[in-house]
Amino acid sequence: MNLETCREQFLETLIALDQERGKQIIEDALAARLPPEEIIARVVNPAMDDVSARQTNLDITLSRMYIMARIVEGALNRLLLAVPRPPTPRATVVIGTARGDYHGLGRRLVATFMRVAGFKVVDLGLSVENRQFVNMAVSVKAQAILASALLVHTAEELAGIRDILRERNLENEIKFIVGGAPFNFDPEFWTQVRADAMARNATDAVATVRQLIGVG
Amino acid sequence: MADTLTALERLLATVTHKKPDRPPVFPVMLMQGARELGLLLEEYFSKGEHYAHGQLRLLEKFGHDCVIGVPHVVEDTVAFGATLMYFRNGPPSLGKMVLREAKDARKLAPADPKKFPALQETLHALDILAQNVKGRVPIIGAAVAPFSLPSLLMGAEAWVDLLFSDPATRDPILAHALAVTRDFCVAWANAQLEAGADAMVLADGMASATMITRDEFIQFALPIIRETISQIKGPVVWEGVGSVLPVIDLIAETGAAGIILDYHDDLATAHKIAAGKITLIGNFNNIAMRRWSPEKMREEVERALAATGGMDYIVSAQGPEIPLGVSDETIRAMIETTKNFQYA
Numbered sequence: 001m002n003l004e005t006c007r008e009q010f011l012e013t014l015i016a017l018d019q020e021r022g023k024q025i026i027e028d029a030l031a032a033r034l035p036p037e038e039i040i041a042r043v044v045n046p047a048m049d050d051v052s053a054r055q056t057n058l059d060i061t062l063s064r065m066y067i068m069a070r071i072v073e074g075a076l077n078r079l080l081l082a083v084p085r086p087p088t089p090r091a092t093v094v095i096g097t098a099r100g101d102y103h104g105l106g107r108r109l110v111a112t113f114m115r116v117a118g119f120k121v122v123d124l125g126l127s128v129e130n131r132q133f134v135n136m137a138v139s140v141k142a143q144a145i146l147a148s149a150l151l152v153h154t155a156e157e158l159a160g161i162r163d164i165l166r167e168r169n170l171e172n173e174i175k176f177i178v179g180g181a182p183f184n185f186d187p188e189f190w191t192q193v194r195a196d197a198m199a200r201n202a203t204d205a206v207a208t209v210r211q212l213i214g215v216g
Numbered sequence: 217m218a219d220t221l222t223a224l225e226r227l228l229a230t231v232t233h234k235k236p237d238r239p240p241v242f243p244v245m246l247m248q249g250a251r252e253l254g255l256l257l258e259e260y261f262s263k264g265e266h267y268a269h270g271q272l273r274l275l276e277k278f279g280h281d282c283v284i285g286v287p288h289v290v291e292d293t294v295a296f297g298a299t300l301m302y303f304r305n306g307p308p309s310l311g312k313m314v315l316r317e318a319k320d321a322r323k324l325a326p327a328d329p330k331k332f333p334a335l336q337e338t339l340h341a342l343d344i345l346a347q348n349v350k351g352r353v354p355i356i357g358a359a360v361a362p363f364s365l366p367s368l369l370m371g372a373e374a375w376v377d378l379l380f381s382d383p384a385t386r387d388p389i390l391a392h393a394l395a396v397t398r399d400f401c402v403a404w405a406n407a408q409l410e411a412g413a414d415a416m417v418l419a420d421g422m423a424s425a426t427m428i429t430r431d432e433f434i435q436f437a438l439p440i441i442r443e444t445i446s447q448i449k450g451p452v453v454w455e456g457v458g459s460v461l462p463v464i465d466l467i468a469e470t471g472a473a474g475i476i477l478d479y480h481d482d483l484a485t486a487h488k489i490a491a492g493k494i495t496l497i498g499n500f501n502n503i504a505m506r507r508w509s510p511e512k513m514r515e516e517v518e519r520a521l522a523a524t525g526g527m528d529y530i531v532s533a534q535g536p537e538i539p540l541g542v543s544d545e546t547i548r549a550m551i552e553t554t555k556n557f558q559y560a
Contacts, residue, residue, distance in 0.1 A: 017380055063376045063427050070377070100301050100309040104373050126313075126371065152503055152539050153306020185479070185503035 001032040007043045010075070014051055014068045022071040026078050036082040040116070044075055048116050052203040066105045069112040069202075076115055089120035090215045094137045095146040096124030097180075098158050103150035106180055106202075110146060113202035114209070130160035137174050143213040144175040146205060147195075155182040155193065162194035175212040179205060219555070223281040223353045224414065231451065231473045231495050233528055239521065240281040241554035242356075242497065242532040243547050245274050246288060246307060247540050252277070258302035261287040264340030271341075272348055277544075280551050283349060285342040285408065286358040289419045293360075293368050294334045295327035295400060305540060315370035318378035321393040324369070329404040339411040346412025357413030359404045361420035361454070362397035362444055363437045375422060379436060394440050402447040409450040415473065417453045418444070424458025424478065433463050438470070445471045453497065455536070461486055468494040479534045483523040495528050500550075502533035506541035510549035517553040526557055 006029045013021040029039050051068050054060045060068075080086060095111050097104055104126050111121045122140050124132060133145045149155035158178055165171045179199040183189050190198035196212055199205035210216065220237040221229065229236035249270015250260035260266045271283040288307040290300065299311035315321060329335045345355045360368060367375035378386055405416045421427070423437035445452045453474035454460075454467050461481040468475075468490060477486055477498035490496050500516050508516070517531055531554045538547060 061428055066376050067380045102310055102371055104371060108373060153303050156305055182503050185501055
């Protein structure tokens with residue numbers, strides 16, 4: 001097995017949603033002494049980019065994207081155990097869904113994409129208070145808060161994150177990015193909650209964070 | 217042009233694929249009644265009497281074609297142990313997940329909707345609405361569809377994990393969960409119909425084409441939708457809460473009278489599939505609508521009526537509720553533009 005055949009096989013398992021086969025391919029690649037950091041960079045990362053492009057073209061449903069992200073999460077966790085020295089994260093981000101919002105598929109996708117792209121992700125999970133986002137971001141020295149919502153009114157309440165960042169004079173250190181259906185349905189909505197930016201999908205989230213905090 | 221049919225006659229003509237005097241217009245206003253009554257949303261949603269009087273006040277103010285008898289379908293979860301969290305600016309949501317993981321769905325126990333105070337309040341609201349407008353204005357009930365109710369109890373992540381897990385593990389859990397939620401949905405829908413509802417909306421957010429493929433829909437969702445609709449003693453509208461275009465033909469064969477479209481669904485394409493089979497409802501972008509002027513709303517209604525010819529079609533939003541931020545003038549523009557429509 002080489003990196004190219006590994007990439008092809010891994011992509012096939014993602015499209016087929018074959019979770020067991022996904023694990024096996026990573027084990028086979030490690031057994032073939034492919035460097036784990038190279039497997040992340042040249043197998044897992046491009047495979048995610050490939051399926052993400054397909055989702056943008058609406059070829060893949062949200063449920064399927066979520067399962068693919070689960071396979072990738074498993075692969076990433078295994079590979080990070082195998083690297084001789086854990087890579088230094090590009091930056092740290094805090095992620096979660098808005099208070100009262102229990103719609104977590106999109107959040108999980110973004111978290112996985114961010115990790116694959118080399119970010120440290122602190123996932124606060126579902127129904128997170130605005131203050132909790134900021135407190136955690138300060139605590140882990142995060143450079144960005146990524147807040148997701150599916151409901152209009154929970155999305156509106158995310159404006160409170162901006163208020164807290166301003167009160168605590170943190171606006172220069174911590175960027176505030178929103179995502180989720182209401183922001184996609186109304187492309188001007190993110191300005192209403194005074195976010196620094198919105199992300200239309202998981203790939204866009206990675207690009208937006210990179211741009212806002214100035215990391216490659 | 218003056219209306220020649222009552223709102224109920226207009227709806228009946230539409231769903232039986234006849235030409236009414238004009239298409240029905242359903243601006244679904246779940247929250248606006250609180251403002252009319254000067255109440256906080258929590259007070260408004262918690263008491264059937266408040267909610268019903270809010271609906272009646274809105275009907276008097278706007279002159280549209282329906283009242284909605286259910287504050288919000290998320291209340292269905294209280295029958296399985298959930299608590300609700302209220303907001304100043306939107307519908308309630310879950311206070312917390314009821315099930316920690318998918319395998320806990322094995323423990324789901326049958327629930328009688330009539331035993332829960334929050335649901336009793338909804339039946340009271342329907343009763344008041346029936347006393348005031350029954351036989352004249354359609355009274356719409358609503359419930360979460362059986363396929364999607366488990367995702368509200370355990371979270372979408374756990375539900376999707378279960379759907380895509382090993383069939384030997386998945387199938388018994390799925391069969392039990394769906395049997396419990398189907399029986400609950402049927403009992404709750406029939407209780408609403410007995411209390412005065414004329415039709416039921418089943419909200420099925422996990423079954424839209426945004427969430428699952430057509431093949432997965434056929435495997436997981438369609439059989440339970442068919443079973444449920446066959447046991448509900450009144451007309452049913454199916455709402456995917458996401459794109460539904462790829463499954464309109466399948467829903468049309470379940471016995472559903474109507475289907476609510478997502479704004480991504482092309483109305484003209486949907487109409488070609490649905491004409492003479494099932495009534496289309498929608499599909500204005502209710503999020504962007506918060507910034508629409510009355511003129512923009514008129515354009516959107518005219519576009520929708522042109523795409524459907526005003527047949528087999530109810531003017532409404534995706535979602536379908538109208539957010540609080542939409543102005544009264546914009547809502548009026550939806551209604552007045554529909555009322556001024558003339559068939560070619």
